Amino acid sequence: MASSSVSASAFLGSWGSGEDHAMLQAKVAAPPPLRVAVRPQPMMGSGKGGIFAPAVVVTRNIIGKKRFNQLRGKAIALHSQVITEFCKSIGADSKQRQGLIRLAKKNGEWLGFLA
Numbered sequence: 001m002a003s004s005s006v007s008a009s010a011f012l013g014s015w016g017s018g019e020d021h022a023m024l025q026a027k028v029a030a031p032p033p034l035r036v037a038v039r040p041q042p043m044m045g046s047g048k049g050g051i052f053a054p055a056v057v058v059t060r061n062i063i064g065k066k067r068f069n070q071l072r073g074k075a076i077a078l079h080s081q082v083i084t085e086f087c088k089s090i091g092a093d094s095k096q097r098q099g100l101i102r103l104a105k106k107n108g109e110w111l112g113f114l115a
Contacts, residue, residue, distance in 0.1 A: 050112020057115055079104060 060068040080101055087097040108114050 050110060050115060053112030053115035056112060 083100050083104060084097060
């Protein structure tokens with residue numbers, strides 16, 4: 001049998017990048033980076049997103065911020081009352097009603113009503 005002239009040390013280096021065995025071990029032994037959950041920022045006041053956001057921003061600029069916020073508050077209160085009456089008519093409990101109100105807020109943000 002022919003003996004091989006390749007030594008074991010030839011396999012300890014990397015495949016052409018110049019790194020040695022100790023550097024490769026350090027890379028392998030390093031713990032993976034920690035992942036941090038990023039919470040999405042609320043869209044209120046950002047003026048971005050949703051198909052109705054441009055109309056909301058134009059309306060706010062025309063009638064003024066103070067009056068606009070008053071009207072928005074009345075609309076939100078009225079919508080919450082409608083949801084409450086709907087829940088009473090179908091026999092939903094308060095937890096389900098709160099869930100529907102949260103869903104309405106999330107949909108309003110997504111559509112751009114809270115821009």
